[in-house]
Amino acid sequence: MLFTWFMLTGLILLFAPHDFTGKFQLAFVHIFRWPLSIGGNVALTARTPPSVEGAKQRSEAQYRNYVENLKQTLDEQTRKLEKLSGLYNTFVWEGADFALADVIIKTIDGSRNEMTINCRKTDGLMKGQYVLGDESVIGTISEVFPQIAKADVKLVTDSTSWIPVEVAGIKTIMTGSGNNAAKIVALKKEVKVEEKVFALKNLKEGGFLDAPIIVGKVVRCERNTQMASVWDLTVAPVCDIKSLEDVAVIIINPPK
């Protein structure tokens, strides 16, 4: 009988509205709030706070990461400084400046050979300026985007590229032929393979150079198909453009 009555009471509590029965729970907590709070304080005092240790570990990890990032940035800036120093030592030109840039995108696809560079310093950059890679001319600036600090570079092997060059003492024009190669056509003199080709200043396009800079080397010399008395040269860049990560733009008479 006892069991039945108590079961009935339990079932009534179970099926009663929760809003009503919840008041019993709240009433208990309210009546005994003081001993319950004492118990809570004891528990908090006795318990080691893992969250503080966790936060400390997290702070340490953040500091370690910050230090690693700083080290990497320092290494990067040191490398760029050395590169710049090398450039200034190699090309002792008055009124010349160099803007270092990172290569973002390279497109060496058929007749289209170009790249996009990320140049922090866009002051003084203009179309036609020569771009150096591994201390050789690899192309010219074709477009500048100062708002996003980027510029497009037309490589010397691009089919629309043409720059004045000198090979074996002869001044002529070199045009791009695509597929990472350039050509010099209708040369009056036969040139040996491995002969160096130097870029000259290109006043018409804005490519200023105070001294010739190597741009490529002759890989093939054959007679012109239409005029047997002249020679056609195939020139390959001396810089491995595919593995190039950063370049330098020659700015002659930079703005002050």
Next chain:
Amino acid sequence: MRWFRFAALILTVTILQKGVLARWDNKPDLLLIALVFSATYLNTSDAIISSFIIGFAADLVGSPIPMGPHMISFGVFGTLLAYLNRVIAIRRLPYQALAIFVMGILAGVLTHVLAGESLSRSMFAVVLVTSLYSGFVGPFLVAPSAWWIGIRTGRLRRR
């Protein structure tokens, strides 16, 4: 049976369960230990009454579970254990620990079922861990509880 002392014991246990122990993630269920103690050391009618009272106390501090499931599950299994104790005396510590463990699982599962909760792995894990902790701790609390209520535990008693 000293009911006043029993009521004070249950109230103290309830406050400890809701106060100090509530801050710990894995903890024993002191009310479950009190249930097994009352079912094994009290006479049958006292065991039934105390089982439902302990269940009611568990309902009071069982938020967010609404009231009712604890009272029913503790009452049912406390009554069953009381009747079982008439046949198999549960006096030795290992048996008491086992009884607490089994009762914890059974009462815990029934409580969550009556509360309308789904039988999930996390629920089983909580019930299992609580029962384990209670089984470890419970047998050591029997003697002081019996002393407080005035029950002699040294030998079997005819009830």
